[in-house]
Amino acid sequence: MDFHRISCGNDNRNAFHFLDGSSFRSKTNTYHRLRFFFSVLLLLDGLSQGRSRGWLSFSILLRLGFSFIFTSLFLLRESETIYPILDLGIFKNKRFVSACIVSFFYGAGLYGSVYLVPLFVQLVVGFTATQAGMLLIPGGFALGVIMLIAGRLTDMYQSYKIIIVGLSLFAISFFGLYFLKDSSYFLMIGVLVTASRAALGFVIPALNAGAIQVLSRDYIAKGSGTVNFVRTLGSSFGVNVFASLLDWREELRGGANLDAFQDVFLIVALVFTLSIIPCFFMKQKEETYV
Secondary structure: OOHHHHHHHHHHHHHHHHOOHHHHHHHOOHHHHHHHHHHHHHHHHHHHHHHHHOOOOHHHHHHHHHHHHHHHHHHHHHHHOOOOOOOHHHHHOHHHHHHHHHHHHHHHHHHHHHHHHHHHHHHHHOOOHHHHHHHHHHHHHHHHHHHHHHHHHHHHOOHHHHHHHHHHHHHHHHHHHHOOOOOOOHHHHHHHHHHHHHHHHHHHHHHHHHHHOOOOHHHHHHHHHHHHHHHHHHHHHHHHHHHHHHHHHHHHHOOOOHHHHHHHHHHHHHHHHHOOHHHHOOOOOOOOOO
């Protein structure tokens, strides 16, 4: 089974859990669930197979077209129902929308790098699967430790500043991977990978706090669930996009070599540099509620 389909299933499972699950189970019919599920499934499937089948091929256009239709029907019903899965009114808050954008990039970076880095060290550096997994272990510990520190810092400073630090460090770590001249630099690769995980540790506590502190009490639970779902959705898109980019660069670079991976590292670094921009819209001058 393709990884993107597994990720899509996780997205929808988490959506049902996070997005006001009790109202969903009691008030939303099965057809609405299916519309939501297939809108995401078809979109991810179309994106993942677009390069191999051709972006203008009938099968890809059919997938993307039906994804658009199902998404439109889903949003239309959400705007009319008394018990929505996703309360669209919450997106009237610009700071919350900015937080969702950052959350999407966070998920893409977290899970996309988990996909990309092990492939790099196995196909280019020559690691075994076990060695590739062990390379990520220090980053996992760093992620947990930095999250504790970031939580304390979020109590002291506005959340957008902490998020900018995390996204900047993540971009810098991938710029570092791009500038590697030799894939045999084991220590440097390990440091950069660990730094990228630690960088993401700065983001999540501040992101959750920054997203909900601008919402009224009635929207806090919905806002928290929405941010979590957007992050999970970003993870699936991150894996799909990273895989498609790598496939594209491999074709141009003559295989899965250092140059192909470095091209993808550069694109990731640039995208995360741009993702800093929405953070400035999260700046809170005064109490702001939906």
